[in-house]
Amino acid sequence: MSAQTINPAANAAIDVAALGKVAVLFGGTSAEREVSLMSGEGVLQALRSRGVDAHAFDTGTKPLWDLKTEGYDRCFIALHGRGGEDGSIQGFLELLHIPYTGPGVMASAMAMDKVVTKRLWHGDGLATPAWALVNSPEAVAEALTTLGAPMIVKPAREGSTLGLTKVTTPEQCAQAYALAAKYDDEVLCEQFIDGQETTCALLDVGGTAQALPVIRIVAPGGNYDFHNKYYGDDTQYFCPSGLDAALEAQIQQMCLAAYDSLHCRGWARADVLIRHSDGKPFLLEINTSPGMTGHSLVPMAARASGMSYEDLCLHILAAARCDSAAFVAAAAADKQAGCV
Numbered sequence: 001m002s003a004q005t006i007n008p009a010a011n012a013a014i015d016v017a018a019l020g021k022v023a024v025l026f027g028g029t030s031a032e033r034e035v036s037l038m039s040g041e042g043v044l045q046a047l048r049s050r051g052v053d054a055h056a057f058d059t060g061t062k063p064l065w066d067l068k069t070e071g072y073d074r075c076f077i078a079l080h081g082r083g084g085e086d087g088s089i090q091g092f093l094e095l096l097h098i099p100y101t102g103p104g105v106m107a108s109a110m111a112m113d114k115v116v117t118k119r120l121w122h123g124d125g126l127a128t129p130a131w132a133l134v135n136s137p138e139a140v141a142e143a144l145t146t147l148g149a150p151m152i153v154k155p156a157r158e159g160s161t162l163g164l165t166k167v168t169t170p171e172q173c174a175q176a177y178a179l180a181a182k183y184d185d186e187v188l189c190e191q192f193i194d195g196q197e198t199t200c201a202l203l204d205v206g207g208t209a210q211a212l213p214v215i216r217i218v219a220p221g222g223n224y225d226f227h228n229k230y231y232g233d234d235t236q237y238f239c240p241s242g243l244d245a246a247l248e249a250q251i252q253q254m255c256l257a258a259y260d261s262l263h264c265r266g267w268a269r270a271d272v273l274i275r276h277s278d279g280k281p282f283l284l285e286i287n288t289s290p291g292m293t294g295h296s297l298v299p300m301a302a303r304a305s306g307m308s309y310e311d312l313c314l315h316i317l318a319a320a321r322c323d324s325a326a327f328v329a330a331a332a333a334d335k336q337a338g339c340v
Contacts, residue, residue, distance in 0.1 A: 014318045016051045020073025022317065025089065027058035030081030031162050031183060039292040040078040046313040047076065059083065064092055074099040074320045076313070077289050081159050085289040086112040099320040103264040103288045111262050111288045114188055115156050121283055124261045126254065128283045129191040129273075137174035143189035144170060150192040153177060155184035159287065166192065193282050195275040198241065200255040201290070201298040202268045204319050209259055211252035212301035214272075216241040237297070239304045247274070251281050258283050266319050269298055 024047065026040020027033055040056065047054035057067070059079060067075065075093060077084060077100055087109030093100045103111065110116045114131075121128045132143040133156065144151050144167060153176035154164040163183040165176035180187040197217040202209050216238040241248055255270035269290040273282045290298045292313070302312040 014314060016314075019052055019317060021071055022047060022052055022054045023057040023067055023070075023072040023075045024054055024078055025057050025059055025075050025084065026078040027060040028079045028081070028084045029060045030079070030083055030085075032080035032159060033060060035291060035293060036078060036080045036084065038294070039080065039296070042292050042294070042309070043076055043078045043313050046310040047317060049310050050314045052314065052317065059089065064089075067093075067098060068096050072098060074317065076101050076317050076320070078292060080289055080291065082112075082157070085159070085287070086157065094322050094324045097322055097324070099322050101316050101320045102266045103262070103268060104323040107262045107264045108288050111264070111268070111286050113157050113186075114154075114285055115186065117262065117285060120261050121258060124257065126258055126261065126283055127280065129193050131191065132189045134177070134187050134189055137177040140167070140173040140177045140187070140189055141170050144173060147189060147191045152190040152192050153180050154188055154190070155180045156186035156188040158183045159285075193273040193275050194277070195273045195282075198243070198251060198272045198274060198281075199297050200252055200270050200272065201301040202255060202259045202264070202270065203298075203302075203315070204266050209256055209264075211256050212298070213239050213304045214241045214243060214248045214251050215239045215297050215301055216243060235295075237300060239300055243274075247279065247281070254281060254283065255286075258286055262286060264288060265321075267298070267316050 024040050024044045026036045028036055044054055044056055075098055077089065079085060079089060083089060085108060087105045090100060090105045090108050094105060102108070110120065115133050118128050118131055130147055132146065134140050134143055140153060150166050150168045152164060153167050155162070163180045165172065165179055167173060167176050177187055197219070198214050199217065200214045201212040203212060218236040218238070220234045251272050255272065258270050259268055264286070268286050268288050270286045271284040273284060275282065290296065292299060299309045299312055307315070
């Protein structure tokens, strides 16, 4: 693992013609469909600008089997949330033997589940806010007593702050639980960390994960919600972050360790809070299919490293693969040799 920034010339050796016919998977049916449509359109135009034979493929309106019948050679996953970031589409593409971008089936499924992610990180000694998995409004009230106020209540398997509530009093527990439960039947209560919001993109370069520059986020009133992430213009992003160099390096190494803990590949983005009281960083979650909209953070970090949005998309696409490829090749070789 390395915390060095990427080489702007990393795409020089990519044979665009060899990438074949590419499907940009976007839209879908999750609560993040609208964001995915924006991400997918941006990726589609970027790849076409680099000469890629790229086509739009809305998984919310087209049968997935069309990926096979229409002869696609690889897929760029620009889906967010359920059905696109949870291992399900990755598993389908593995069965079709169509290479795809981002982490594989297991990593995607684990990263989508915040509780599983926290358990893995905790086991690997990576700092993450204390939490409790709850199944009733009463359990939320109990968690508030244990974790202290304020406390975050959110769906365990959702993104983009959807269904999230900051709870400060017991009277808010029932409503917070009801909102989170609208998105998922597993609800997570999490210790609130009063601190600076940061994020760090991870990108595979030559088979090695590298950390891009950390971005520091300053949202209006400290509320980095769905609107301020994707539609508002009042959120401030600092890249370079302005953090102490040693702290930035610590966050980069922490995010690389988080990426490795979940067995990610390709690319991802980890979110980190730096506690005001003592400067300690805490991992919140990792996104295995990060946004690629005009407000998105991975393109911002890539630009700070000297890589344009278009070249970033091409780089991610060129790294597409199936985890099962080695097994399929070995099985074919054995069959040809008469071993099976």
